[in-house]
Amino acid sequence: MIEIQNVHKSFGPLKVLKGIDLTVEKGEVVTVIGGSGSGKSTLLTCINGLEPIDTGRILVDGTEVHARTTDLNRLRQNIGIVFQQWNAFPHLTVLENVTLAPRKVLGIGKAEAEAIAEKQLRHVGLGDKLSTFPSRLSGGQQQRMAIARALAMSPDYMLFDEVTSALDPQLVGEVLETLKMLAEEGMTMICVTHEMAFARDVSDRVAYFHKGIMAEIGAPEQIFGDPQHPETRAFLASVR
Numbered sequence: 001m002i003e004i005q006n007v008h009k010s011f012g013p014l015k016v017l018k019g020i021d022l023t024v025e026k027g028e029v030v031t032v033i034g035g036s037g038s039g040k041s042t043l044l045t046c047i048n049g050l051e052p053i054d055t056g057r058i059l060v061d062g063t064e065v066h067a068r069t070t071d072l073n074r075l076r077q078n079i080g081i082v083f084q085q086w087n088a089f090p091h092l093t094v095l096e097n098v099t100l101a102p103r104k105v106l107g108i109g110k111a112e113a114e115a116i117a118e119k120q121l122r123h124v125g126l127g128d129k130l131s132t133f134p135s136r137l138s139g140g141q142q143q144r145m146a147i148a149r150a151l152a153m154s155p156d157y158m159l160f161d162e163v164t165s166a167l168d169p170q171l172v173g174e175v176l177e178t179l180k181m182l183a184e185e186g187m188t189m190i191c192v193t194h195e196m197a198f199a200r201d202v203s204d205r206v207a208y209f210h211k212g213i214m215a216e217i218g219a220p221e222q223i224f225g226d227p228q229h230p231e232t233r234a235f236l237a238s239v240r
C-alpha cells in the first residue's frame, strides 16, 4: 500500500503540496482531479522519489521513499509511471522499446525479456505491432505502448499522469479502456485525469486537489453527486 503522511513540498518559495494525507490500499484505484497547478503531478513524482519532499513521509509497502537508505531504483521498479507523452526510441521497434528496461534494469535475458514484452503488448492490444517503429503508431497506440513498457517491469503500483491529455479526442477512449482493464484486473493505481466520466466509472475513490491541498476525497458517487467543498463544486461545474 501507499501511505502519504502530511507531505509538504515546495519549489523554492512556491508551496506546491501543503500537507497531503492519503493512503491507497492494495488493489485500490484512486483518481486525482483538480485545476492546473494544484500539485497533482508533483504528488506522483514525489511518490516514486523523482522529487524530494520538504516534510512528511511517503511509504510504499512500508519502505520510506525519501529515506537516505532507500534504494530508489529498486523502488521505482515496483511503481510504474506513465506520463502525457513518452518519447520512445525511434530507431527501435515497439517490441525492442518495451524489452529495453527488463533487459537493462532487471538484467533479464533477451528471449525472456521479449516474451514478457510481447505478453504485455498483446495485453494492451498491440500484439500486431511488435515489429513496427514507434513513429508509425497513432498517439493512442503510443500511449498503450508506454503502458506496456511500464507493465513489463511487473510493478505492483501504477501511476498515470493525464495519459490522455495530449491525444486527439477520438483516441482517448482506447487508452481509457486499457486503464479500465488494468483497474478491473486489480492493479493498484493512482490516476491523475481530466476525464470525469472515467473517474466516475473506474475509481474506488476520487481526490479533489485545490492549491496544494486535498480539499476532498470520497467515493465517486459522493464527489460527483454531492460534493462537500465549495471549490469541488466550482471545479466540477467548470469541467462539465
Ligand code: ADP
Pocket (backbone or CB within 6 Å): 011, 014, 016, 034, 035, 036, 037, 038, 039, 040, 041, 042, 043
Ligand atoms: P498540476 O499537475 O496539478 O497541474 P503540478 O504539480 O505540475 O500541478 O505543479 C504545481 C505547481 O508547481 C505549479 O505552480 C508548477 O508551476 C510548479 N512546479 C511544478 N514543477 C516544478 C519545478 N520542477 N520547478 C518549479 N516549479 C514547479
Ligand code: MG
Pocket (backbone or CB within 6 Å): 040, 041, 042, 161, 162
Ligand atoms: Mg500535471
